[in-house]
Amino acid sequence: MSFFDSLVVYGQSLMEVVSDPVHVLILFGSVLLGIIFGALPGLTSTLGVALLTAVTYSMDAPTAMVCLLSIYVGGTYGGSYSSILINIPGTAASAATALDGYPLALKGQAGRTIGLSTSASAVGTIISMLFLVTVSPIILHFALQFTSFEFFLLAFFGILISGTLTTPDLVIKGWISGFLGLFLAMVGRDRLQFFPRFTFGFPDLDGGIEVVPVLIGAFGIPQIIQVLKDRVEVGEMQKLQRIIPEFGTIVRNIPKIIRSALIGVGVGVVPGIGEDIAAWVSYGAAKNTSKNPENFGKGEITAVLSTEVANNACVGGAIIPLLNLGIPGSPPAAMLLGALMLHGVNPGPMITFEHPKFIIECAAILLLASMAMWVVGMTLAKQVVKVLRIPAPLFMPIVGLLCIIGSYSLGLDITNLYLMIPVGIICYFLTEMGYPIAPLVIGVILGPMADENLRRALMVSQGTFWPVFTRPVSLSLVLIIIWLVLVQVPAVKTFKNRMVDRIFSALRKKSKSTPNRPEA
Amino acid sequence: MLDKEKLRKADVFSGAAFFLFGLWVVSQAFRMPMRDSWGGVMNVWYVSPALMPLFIGGVMMLLGAMLCRIGLKTVGFEIFKGTLRWLASPDLLRVLKSDVSVRFYAIAVLFLTLVFVNLPRVDFFLCAVLFLSVFITMFYFLNDSLLQKFLRFYLAGEAVFIVFFAFGLHSPTDETPSYAADVLALAFIIAYLVYVWMKTRSQAELRKKFRIGLIVALTTPFVIGPIFKYFLMVPLPKEGLVVAALDYVWYLEFL
Numbered sequence: 010m011s012f013f014d015s016l017v018v019y020g021q022s023l024m025e026v027v028s029d030p031v032h033v034l035i036l037f038g039s040v041l042l043g044i045i046f047g048a049l050p051g052l053t054s055t056l057g058v059a060l061l062t063a064v065t066y067s068m069d070a071p072t073a074m075v076c077l078l079s080i081y082v083g084g085t086y087g088g089s090y091s092s093i094l095i096n097i098p099g100t101a102a103s104a105a106t107a108l109d110g111y112p113l114a115l116k117g118q119a120g121r122t123i124g125l126s127t128s129a130s131a132v133g134t135i136i137s138m139l140f141l142v143t144v145s146p147i148i149l150h151f152a153l154q155f156t157s158f159e160f161f162l163l164a165f166f167g168i169l170i171s172g173t174l175t176t177p178d179l180v181i182k183g184w185i186s187g188f189l190g191l192f193l194a195m196v197g198r199d200r201l202q203f204f205p206r207f208t209f210g211f212p213d214l215d216g217g218i219e220v221v222p223v224l225i226g227a228f229g230i231p232q233i234i235q236v237l238k239d240r241v242e243v244g245e246m247q248k249l250q251r252i253i254p255e256f257g258t259i260v261r262n263i264p265k266i267i268r269s270a271l272i273g274v275g276v277g278v279v280p281g282i283g284e285d286i287a288a289w290v291s292y293g294a295a296k297n298t299s300k301n302p303e304n305f306g307k308g309e310i311t312a313v314l315s316t317e318v319a320n321n322a323c324v325g326g327a328i329i330p331l332l333n334l335g336i337p338g339s340p341p342a343a344m345l346l347g348a349l350m351l352h353g354v355n356p357g358p359m360i361t362f363e364h365p366k367f368i369i370e371c372a373a374i375l376l377l378a379s380m381a382m383w384v385v386g387m388t389l390a391k392q393v394v395k396v397l398r399i400p401a402p403l404f405m406p407i408v409g410l411l412c413i414i415g416s417y418s419l420g421l422d423i424t425n426l427y428l429m430i431p432v433g434i435i436c437y438f439l440t441e442m443g444y445p446i447a448p449l450v451i452g453v454i455l456g457p458m459a460d461e462n463l464r465r466a467l468m469v470s471q472g473t474f475w476p477v478f479t480r481p482v483s484l485s486l487v488l489i490i491i492w493l494v495l496v497q498v499p500a501v502k503t504f505k506n507r508m509v510d511r512i513f514s515a516l517r518k519k520s521k522s523t524p525n526r527p528e529a
Numbered sequence: 530m531l532d533k534e535k536l537r538k539a540d541v542f543s544g545a546a547f548f549l550f551g552l553w554v555v556s557q558a559f560r561m562p563m564r565d566s567w568g569g570v571m572n573v574w575y576v577s578p579a580l581m582p583l584f585i586g587g588v589m590m591l592l593g594a595m596l597c598r599i600g601l602k603t604v605g606f607e608i609f610k611g612t613l614r615w616l617a618s619p620d621l622l623r624v625l626k627s628d629v630s631v632r633f634y635a636i637a638v639l640f641l642t643l644v645f646v647n648l649p650r651v652d653f654f655l656c657a658v659l660f661l662s663v664f665i666t667m668f669y670f671l672n673d674s675l676l677q678k679f680l681r682f683y684l685a686g687e688a689v690f691i692v693f694f695a696f697g698l699h700s701p702t703d704e705t706p707s708y709a710a711d712v713l714a715l716a717f718i719i720a721y722l723v724y725v726w727m728k729t730r731s732q733a734e735l736r737k738k739f740r741i742g743l744i745v746a747l748t749t750p751f752v753i754g755p756i757f758k759y760f761l762m763v764p765l766p767k768e769g770l771v772v773a774a775l776d777y778v779w780y781l782e783f784l
Contacts, residue, residue, distance in 0.1 A: 067761055178536060179599065185547055185592050191585050192554060199578040204561060206578055230640065237668050238632045402671075403742070406664035407749050410657055413643065414753060418763040426644045434637055442539050443530050460581045467575035 015142065018366045022373035025071075032075055039079035040381040041389065045396055046080065047087020048099045051236035051405060054084025056412075058344040059225045062351065063415035070352040070367075075374050077348055081341050082378040085284055085321050086130040086386065090394055093122050093313075094249065102284030102320040105292040105312075112308035120250035125310060126317045127386035128254050129266070133318035134379035136270040137277070137325020141332075142372045148333040151482070152358035157466035158477050162486040164459035167336050169493050171281025171448040178443030180497050186444045190452020191459065193218055193432075200461050213424040217457075221347040222416035222425035223432050224450055228340070229412040230433025231440045233405050252390050258310060265295060265311055266318050273319035277326020281451040283339035284320040284327075291319030325375055332356045332368050336455065343450050351419065537603040538612050544597030551589030558582035628673040635667050635680045642687045647714070650694055652769030655714040657750035662718065665742040666725045670735055675728060682724050686717045711770035755779075 026032040039061065046057035057080045065073035088103030093110035106126065113122040155163075168191065172183025196207045197217025208214040259266065269291040276287035295315035296305045305312050327338030328345070335357035337343035349356055360367055385393075416425050436446055470476050477483045495501045531539060561579035574580065601609060615621065624630065639660060647656045663683050667676045690713070698709060722743065729735035757763040758772070759779055765772060 064761060066763075177530060179540070179596070181592050181596050181599070182540075185589065185596070188585050188589055188592070191581070192589075195582055195585065201576065202562075202578055204578040206561065206582060207557065234633060234636050237636060238629060240671065400669065402665060402668035403745055406661050406668075407745070409640065409664065410660060410749065410753065413640075413648070414653075414757055414763075414765075417648075417766055418757060418761065421764060423644075423649055423766055426648065430640050430644050433640070441531060442543055443536050444543075456581075464576055464580060467580075472573065472575040 015369055018369045019142075019373050022071075022366070022370045023377065026075060026374065026377055032072065035072065035075050036079050036377055036381050037385060039076045040083040040378060040385050041393070043080035043083020043085075044087035044090070044382070044385060044393055047084040047103070048090040048393060048397060049399075049404065050091055050097045050099055051232050051401060052408065053100050053228065053232070053341075054081050054087075054102075055228050055340045055344055056225070056232065056408070057081075057084045058341050058348070059221065059228065060411050060415045062221055062344065062348040063418045065348065066351060066419060070349070070354050070364075071370055073348065073352055074371060075377075077345055078371065078374045079378040079381065081345065082130075082134055082321065082324055082375065082382050083385070084341070085324055086127070086317070086382055087393075089126040089130070089313075089317060090123065090390070091397055093119060093126065094394060095397060100284075102288055102323075103316070104285060105288040105316040106320075108292070108306050109309045109312035112306070113310065113313065116308055117248075117250070118308075119248065120252050121255060122310070122313055123249065123390055124253040124387070125255040125258055125313055127252070127383055127390070128256065128259050129314045129317035130321040130386075131379045131383040132259060132266060133270055133273055133321035134324055134375055134382070136267075136318075137274050137322040138372050138375040138379070139325075140274045141325045141329055141375065142369065144329055145333050145368050148329065149358055149361055152334055155358065155482065156476075156480070157462040157469065158480065158483045159486070161459050161462040161466060162477070162483055162490070163334060163336060164455040164462070166486055166490055166493075167280030167455055168448055168452050168459075169490060170279055171451045172445070173493055173497075174279070174282045174286060175445040175447045176443070177445065182442075182444045183448050186439065186446065187448035187452045190449035190454075191456045193223065193449075193453050194456020195460065200457065201464055213422075218428055218453070219420060219422075219425050220453055221344070221351065221419050222429045223453055224344055224347060225412050225416050226429035226433035227436045227446050227450055229408065230430065231437035231446070233409050233412075234434075234437045235440070236401050237405055249391055249394055252387055254387060258314065262311055262314055265315060268294060268298075269315045269318035270322040273322025274326035274329075276319070277323035277338045278329050280330060280336045280338055280455075281340070281343070281447050283341075283447065284323040287323040287326075288316040288320040291315045321379075328371060328375075332360060332371065333358065335458065337451065340447050340450055343447075343454050346454055534604070537600045538609065540596050540600035541604070541609060544593045544595070544600055546593070548590050548593030548597065551586045551591075551593055554582055554586030554589060558586055628676075631673065631677055631680070632668075635676060636664075638680070638684065638687075639664055639667075642683075642690075646687060646690055646694070648766045650710050650767060651714045652708075652711045652767055652771045653765035654750045654754050654771035654775075655711055655718065655769070656767075657754065658746055659714060659718050659721070661746035661749055662722060662725075662743065665746055666739065669738050669742050670729065672735075678728060679721075679725065682721060686721065689713075690717070708770040715770075 026036065042061070043054060043057055046052045047054055058077050061076055061080050065076045068076065084100065085102050088098055088100030089106045089110065091097050091099035092103040092107035093114050096107050096111040098104040098107050110122050110126070113119070168187035169184065172187040173180050174183075176183030176186075194217070196214055198205050198208075198215050205215060272291045272294060273284075273287040276282060276290060277284075292305075292312060292315055295312055296302045299305065299309070299311065301309070323339060327342040330336045330338045331342045331346055333356070335346070335355070337346045346356060354360070354364055354367065412429075413426060416429050417423065419425065436449070439449075440446060466476070467473075477487055496505060530536070558579040561577060561582065563574055563577045563579050604612075643656060643660045647659065663679065667679050670676075693710070693713060725739060729739050754765065755775070758765055758775075
């Protein structure tokens with residue numbers, strides 16, 4: 010598709026949504042629902058996407074994407090409300106926002122901060138949307154040359170990197186979680202020979218484990234248990250004054266915004282790691298490059314700007330590998346993948362042939378979702394924050410019921426629930442013991458891709474791994490995987506840190522020893 | 530998440546568990562066709578369905594063993610022996626009976642009984658009202674002693690359900706659909722709510738919370754249920770007494 014054709018499709022997609030009142034209603038409704046999900050501690054945009062997947066089952070794919078992308082965008086932004094007003098992050102993505110957002114609210118600037126967070130989130134989403142349309146053709150061009158070895162290694166890399174970066178404790182736990190997800194993906198009849206694996210004679214398991222109910226169980230049930238068991242209480246909420254859009258601050262900080270957006274998109278592109286890492290990396294970068302780093306943590310407005318731009322830019326970034334390679338860039342994107350498969354859209358390099366306009370349509374929806382989010386944030390923030398006063402014991406049971414009926418409605422099979430609840434309880438124990446859930450989810454989703462492609466690749470190569478070393482992309486992926494594993498070995502980690510220190514100190518010495526040029 | 534020291538102790542057990550799990554996966558993988566013919570196809574190792582399970586099992590064993598080793602190295606054998614002694618002591622029972630543990634049991638029991646006992650056999654709306662009313666009343670009052678009393682009452686009621694379903698008393702015996710299970714569920718809901726009312730009526734704060742909880746528990750299923758049934762056209766898991774009444778109204782069968 011040429012650039013002009015893409016623009017035409019983009020414009021048509023925008024008009025299709027804007028000209029249909031039902032689509033506009035779905036757009037604003039989903040954004041509002043996403044903001045509420047993001048604002049309430051204990052609920053996440055991943056869970057919101059999961060629950061809405063059940064509701065969108067009867068819709069066509071473009072309408073479902075309006076719904077799901079809107080709740081994703083709204084949910085990522087909504088977490089800033091509780092971060093700023095009550096110092097409890099609504100989602101992990103807004104944890105970094107609380108560091109400076111809450112002190113600003115304590116100074117009586119809650120309205121200004123929420124206004125800035127709204128505008129920054131919208132800008133971040135729009136910038137990531139631009140990356141989605143510009144980078145996708147490049148990735149697709151390379152991805153169409155990928156063979157089965159590359160896809161297997163990409164899936165394996167996705168699981169490993171997700172385990173490495175999302176683990177709150179030891180990296181080994183992240184990898185175990187990923188391999189547990191891979192195991193769950195092996196349940197059922199294998200796709201090449203139809204041999205039943207780990208079905209224990211139950212015909213219901215022949216088709217494998219349904220992805221979306223497992224994801225709902227893995228994300229929803231542990232959250233419900235944790236919030237109610239630990240009696241998470243909302244503290245006193247700061248007063249919210251008039252919401253100010255803060256366009257002036259946005260314009261004055263364009264270089265910081267671009268940097269934060271690049272970080273957000275870059276982190277989003279890496280499989281499985283998500284918006285929270287993007288926000289923290291952006292916060293760290295903003296602090297390190299600030300003229301007044303001592304102000305960070307005490308109410309620095311540019312800190313809020315950096316985190317909110319980055320976490321929303323991660324949305325578009327996560328969709329890039331999702332649509333082009335079929336590898337989700339974040340947990341909500343993993344839910345989106347499940348939803349897309351339900352609607353008969355198989356993300357991957359073939360998407361431009363099977364659904365040529367799909368990526369452009371998603372970009373148009375992202376633009377509209379960011380605008381809807383801005384409008385809802387500016388006009389309804391004062392009303393939406395009232396939901397923060399709803400006690401958790403009232404809304405968490407309702408969320409539990411929604412998880413149950415939502416999972417059941419996908420496939421109308423009660424076996425989904427029989428699997429969902431034990432998976433949810435096991436995931437709760439895993440979370441308590443410091444095992445991250447994101448790699449498990451990535452493993453469940455990428456497992457079939459890894460299995461099929463490995464065996465197909467070996468069939469073509471007659472059992473030899475030699476092509477891995479002769480193809481540049483495969484070789485690069487193998488080297489990155491080996492590096493990822495080796496760098497966790499203590500001796501290698503110490504050696505690496507020593508080398509990095511030596512290089513930096515040598516650079517510092519060189520810059521100090523260079524004589525100043527005399528003035529003319 | 531647990532604190533660091535408890536985490537490392539737990540890692541020894543979880544590492545060992547994953548090692549054994551990996552061993553099991555490998556043993557199951559060896560039962561899969563690796564060289565023989567399956568479905569008319571001659572297998573070789575790289576086409577075998579056992580390939581990925583072997584890989585996963587092997588890596589799980591390695592990672593489980595490494596985690597176990599890290600845990601033991603960090604904690605030390607002496608402290609770990611102390612942990613084993615503690616697990617065999619009455620202190621473990623004290624932890625298992627603690628308020629935090631009971632809250633976990635309550636949530637797990639609610640979900641498990643809803644999915645495995647109630648949903649396949651009782652009208653969805655009644656299941657939802659029962660689930661929400663029990664769940665909300667257990668946690669909204671922020672009182673662990675009340676939570677335990679409500680949990681015991683609920684377990685007793687579920688025991689009656691299990692016996693009722695085990696004897697097949699819920700199955701219809703002739704052409705007319707039997708709503709015996711639904712009537713029993715309705716009786717259970719009323720009995721539970723009366724029990725909660727009796728336990729909370731002496732305190733104004735709890736009475737107010739009971740009213741709010743009751744409103745939420747009664748109205749939510751009648752918002753969610755019709756959305757799924759009549760707008761999204763999703764047949765509910767079990768459609769009994771309440772769904773029949775709603776259908777009668779929705780489709781204007783009285784006209």
